[in-house]
Amino acid sequence: MKSLALGALLLALACRSGPPPGAPFPFQEAMCPGDQDLTLGAVLRDCPPWRTGIVSAAAQIYHSYAIERSGVPFTVGVDDEKRIHYIGTTDPRFVTPEGISVGSTLADVRRAGGAAVFVEPGWAAHSALPSGWHAAFTEGAPRDRSRVAFLFRRD
Secondary structure, three states, rough: OHHHHHHHHHHHHHHHOOOOOOOOOOOOOEEEOOOOOOOOEOOOOOOOOEEEEEEHHHHHEEEEEEEEEEOOOEEEEEEOOOOOEEEEEOOOOOOOOOOOOOOOEEEHHHHHOOOOOOEEOOEEEEEEOOOEEEEOOOOOOOOOOOOOEEEEEEE
């Protein structure tokens, strides 16, 4: 009986525990100042310690930061020296130089000069655009009507 009561008390305390109001979610990306150089190979500055990672390929994880540029949030993947190896966004307000954004179709990507779709098992299918951005699709084999889920650049 005592162990049942103790178990119920521990369960109740566990259900009530959590971060204090206003505290960041444990898996929320740390924010960096928005005036960073967002090019591959650049080094981030004035950023807090990283708290999360971003899967930037089927077998690659980098430390990640959130950086907002002109109201558009980007996820930036960096190595231990905070050198940028991945930049991505799911925000439809970002438009590549070719006119592609999240929500564009594969047919749009092809018309914009996108390369043949490369299916990267365990991650995404994507098409490289002439600007160096990639239009990514989260379904196995995208079709002309498939929509871009996110845009990214990586080295």
